[in-house]
Amino acid sequence: MTALILLLGLGVGVLVGLLGIGGGVVLVPAMVYALRMDQHLAQGTSLLILLPPVGLGALREYWKQGSVDLRAGIFCAAGMLVGGYLGGLIAVPLDSRRLQGLFGCFLIGAAFLLWRKTERVAPRTAAVADVKREADGG
């Protein structure tokens, strides 16, 4: 069981670095199904995992490439702190079954957003080409 949990963490971590996400979106269903946790318990435990800076190693890789907007990141952090509290207040008194259903709908919606985003890769290459042209002086 302990080995399963350690491996699960490693797998989720790869997604954290690869997609720039917190990982809770995979951790919660994994804990509900693989570890047979209740929906509230899985969500609370997921928030515990996200308290220490688990994404720090991944961030370092992005930082080396200059792919970080620090100012926007700080505003995002402030917004998420406030919003997170409100979300927690809403979730805790909810019925576990209803919360699980909501989580399912959220995943479906997020999947669509993520899919749509994949169609927007072209502008990045264009921007890189622009920078190159400017650097070449033309």
Place this chain on the structure above:
Amino acid sequence: MANGPLRDACIFLAACVCGMASGLFGIGGGVLLVPLLVLLFSFAQHRAQGTSLVALIPPTGLLAFWAYAKAGDVSWRTGLLLIPGVFFGGIAGGWLAKRLQPQRMRQVFAGLMFLLGVWQAVAAWRR
């Protein structure tokens, strides 16, 4: 959108929405934050992912976590066991992201999330 206080305020508001989802569903919120930065603020993909990781460094879920902990909805042992894996996996993933064309990977992940979502919704329905 031009740099400035207006953009900062809009980013803050968008992050508030991500934070709501974070507290409501016990997740990091990056899964919403990354697409929002790309779609609303025209961030490049890698830049959105790097910036999302910045937002996840401070314990932004602290207040949400507190609400769950008060209700006794936290499994400390499992949580502490998962942390090292997520950390080291994150380094590997960040390294991979620079080398892989992440588009295919994201599509696979979106498909996986869709299936997990349907599974969760159906399980809740039939319980």
